[in-house]
Structures are given as structure tokens and as C-alpha cells.
Amino acid sequence: MRIVFAGTPEVALAPLEALLASRHDVVAVLTRPDAPAGRGKKLHPSPVAARAAELGLEVLTPRRPRDEDFLFRLSEIGPDCCPVVAYGALLPQRVLDIPARGFVNLHFSLLPAWRGAAPVQHAVIAGDAETGATTFQIVLELDAGPTYLRTAETIRPTDTSGDLLQRLSVSGADLLVRTLDGLEDGTLEATPQPAAGVTIAPKLEVEDARVDWTAPAEVVDRLIRGCTPAPGAWTTFRGERLKLGPVRAGDTTLAAGAMAVTRRAVQVGTGTGAVLLGTVQPAGAREMPAADWARGTAPGSADVLGT
Template identity: 40%
Template sequence: MSLRIVFAGTPDFSVAPLKALIESEHDVVAVYTQPDRPAGRGRKLTASPVKQVALEQNIAVYQPLSLKDPDAQSELKALDADIMIVVAYGLILPQRVLDMPKFGCLNIHASLLPRWRGAAPIQRAIESGDKETGITIMQMDAGLDTGDMLYKLHTNINADDSAQTLHDRLSTLGCEALLATLRQLETNSLSPEKQDESLVTYAEKLNKAEAEINWQQPAQMIVRKIQAFNPYPVAFTHFEDKPLRIWQARLLNDDEKSQYQNQAGKVIALSKQGMIIGTADEPLCVSLVQPAVKKAMSAYDFAQARQLSGYQF
């Protein structure tokens, strides 16, 4: 059965599922995405990644400021969709919109619901030290990620995962989960599962202020923050009253740790692998940094050029 699909999404995470639907037997009749936004140093109006794909494929694109607007709702209703697939769209879908398609609206959510409802599930899973995460295909309702769960796929969170690497893996996993869900829909074999409200956690939206590193925290907490906030908003510390972005860091193994005396925030030593910096409990190794208004560079080169051994952050 070929479904008439309206797809709603905006950022890079939404691109792989859109392409998977375009390449499937289903018919993507329209794409909804956020209005073009200023981007880059020139602040030039730029189409979303989803819009760019839709235009390349000659798919009609709609960019309403709100789906609460009656005219926008009339446009959507006229498309006569069997189902609406929503992936990081960024607009609230009123109940009238949720009820329009024959099979309602499905959402690809980047966590194992009910854990990490909300805006930043990938980053919060890493920051909190979760060992696994995954994709949940959810039947949307009027709440925030509260709908019935239809399909799940799991993936481990590796020790060296950043938000970017996990994002890319989950985007691919989302395609697999979505197509499997649509196959079950076609064969009437879906088994909706209610979310256990006692297990709910919320993934609050990221902000730049929380990206500042507190060297009085444990090493593992700091490394998780650095990984969770790569590529946005990027963890940072201050050097000479300017932000120094920290893109990569790792925990030391036992042999390495035994070589150093720990002191929170102090550059204890320099090695070819980076700056060894103390924390609340043990040193860690920062390997990639970005000084203000410069490109990212080796932490060793940065520290060596400025003779930072013994420096106190």
C-alpha cells in the first residue's frame, strides 16, 4: 500500500528520514518546514536542510509561521494525507492538525521514551551518563512527547560518543524504525504502548551559559559535558578573559593518572595528546580547543605556544 505522506521537519536530523520516505514506495506529497532564517556571518536568509532536499526532489514546500492559523490548516487539509510524519519540525501541532490525516501524525523521537521527553534528548542522555538510547516512533497527541509508543530501536552510547556522532547514528536508526512502523501500519499489526509516567525525564533545551566548565566538578562529569555539547553550544572555559572552547577531552587510564598530582583547574602537564588538567577528583586530557575568533586546534600546540604548564583555569 502506498501512503500519501506529508512530512514535517527542519534540521539535519530530519533529512535522512525524508530521503528514506522519498526512496520508498510511499508518496511524499508535501513537506512542511520552518521559515527561512538568517544564517552565517552575512545573516543571509537560508533554507532549512529539509527544504533544500524537498526542492531538489520537486516536492511542494509549505512554511507557515504557525499551524494554528486557519488558512494554514485549510492548506494542510486539502493535501488529503494518509499520515503526517514529524521529525524535529519545531512547531506545535494543534489537535485539529493531529486529527487531519487518516492515520494521524507519527513522530520520530531520539530517545527511548518515556526517558528524555523534550528538546535535547541526545545531549542529555550523554551528559547524564546513559549507557544506551535509541529511537521511539510515537503516535502524536496534544502533549509534549506523551503519545503512545509504536516502535523502538536501541543503540549503545559509546565512551567516545559526542552529540554529533550519536545524532548521526540515531538519524539513520530513525529511518529504519520509521519504515518498519509503516510496514506494520499497512498490515494492521501495530501494538501501541502507553508511556509509564513514573519513568518520565525531561531533556531541557540547551543554553550557552550551562556550557561553561566548572573545574571543581568530577572529571567524568566534565568529559560528558564536553561530549554532550559538541557540536553545540560547545563547552568552554576562560583564558585571558576570553572564552576558550573545548571540543574534545577524555578520561585518563590508571597508569596515566598515577603520573600526576591532581589540582582542580590547573594545567598539570602537557603531552603530545593534549593538556592534562586537574578536576575535583582526577586529571583529564583536553585534546582539541578553539581560542576566541580562531579555528579549532590541538590543545598541545595551543598550550605549548603559550607556556601554559602550571596555568590555573
């Protein structure tokens, strides 16, 4: 099939590479416009745009998918199908109607669970034992279209959302290629999603990633892992934000937010047992082991995280 691939972040690269190596013909990519990044906030192309440019593929970057110039160009290209992986914008019906076989999305959950922008993060935070990837036909209702194929993935006790997304990107790439193969061969039909079991996974904002030290240790652990690497879990220390990496179970009991510091470890109290901090990153500084940070800041008995 003649396809236009839609995707934006790094997690979309493995599916793009798989499609490039498949029997299908990737003729262009659709991605979000250049965005500011880094300390200088200079405009940079998305990972998908950068890879497409290396390959000499046409790159479509409409500000809005309903822009007339984009609609005209996509119609002119005439794709048979448009596979989508984390494109990052809702597609209007006029766009969905252009390819004969529609838009096929690779979504990182076992639909109908965790529809929305952050399915992997929410699965980790919720303590799910399993997640996965699903291919489905895009319709106007968010992630509600009929499904084609799915693959399951166990959530490991130490998985961050970044770890899980990396694995799902690889397994999902094969799933997406098999879906397009089946559509072209006529061997694959879409199945409506069940009405039961729908959960929603909205984008996580910075405030969602703030640690509540009165919560049980396992809840703190899941929140931090689910928010790693983005948006990044955090707390406050002496009134300033302190970014947190994944934690481990501690071996003591402390009041919520209170710290016990030794030469090699920093333990923090939660609503149940303490947790051992891993890496931390103070505002304006580099990431470092928690013990190194403590040596420089010398927390006292009056210092409580999160106040």
C-alpha cells in the first residue's frame, strides 16, 4: 500500500522504521511543527521529521490538520492508508476520509482501557499488572474506533513509563506492519470495542506529578515511575522544586516527608514505610545521586520534603 505515516515523538521511530522495511511504500510523513527545546528554546524538528528528512521523504507539518493547504496536499498524494503513532493532534473527518483504508492508529494500551494521551503513564500509576498495544481504525471519538490486532506486555515492578514505552514501541511496530498487511490482503476485519472497561488517560500535567508523601509507599513508587521521564515527578525542599527519579523500598519508618540521611542513602517517610531516593535534580542543577545532593544541602531534622 501507498502510505503516509503520522507520528511525532521518538516512540514513533521504531514503527516508522518497521514500515520502511515492509512491503508498503512510505511516501511522506505527517508530524507536528517544529517546537522549542533545550535551554535556548530554539525550534527543533520532531524526531519523526528529522528521520524523514534524512531519508528524503516529504514532511507535512500543518499547524492544524484542518488547514486547507494540508488537506489539498494529502489528497494530492493519495495514500491508501495512514498509520498513526503518537501524532499529537485530533484529526477532523475531512482528513480521515482521504485515504481509502482510513487512518490506523497504534495505541499503547489494551483498548478499551486507557483511552487518551498518556495510557502507559496511567497504567503504571494505577498499578496495572499488564498493558499492551492495540491497532484500531481512527474515528472522531477519542480512541474509540474498532480494533484490529493487539499484543500484551507485562508491567515489571521497576518499570518506568519510559521503559515500558520503549518495549511497546518495538512490539507495536510489528503489530502495525501485520495490521497493514492484513488490510491489504483482505484477511483482517475490525472488531467494535466493548462498552465495558473504558478508562481514560488524559495528558499528565506538571502538577499531577507532585508527590504526596502521606500516600502509601507503593503509591509514591508508582507515581514516580509513571512520571519518568515525563512530566517528571517532583517535590519541594526548602521551598524549591526537587525532581525525583525512581525510588526503592526503605527499611525504616519516618513521618511523611521526613528524611533520614546517611553517607550513602537518603530515606523519606511516606504514609506507610520509608522509601530510598534514587536520583534527584534540584532546580537549575544537574541530576545526581540523592546521597550526593544530601551532602551538599545537609538536610536537618526540621527539613521535610513537600512543605
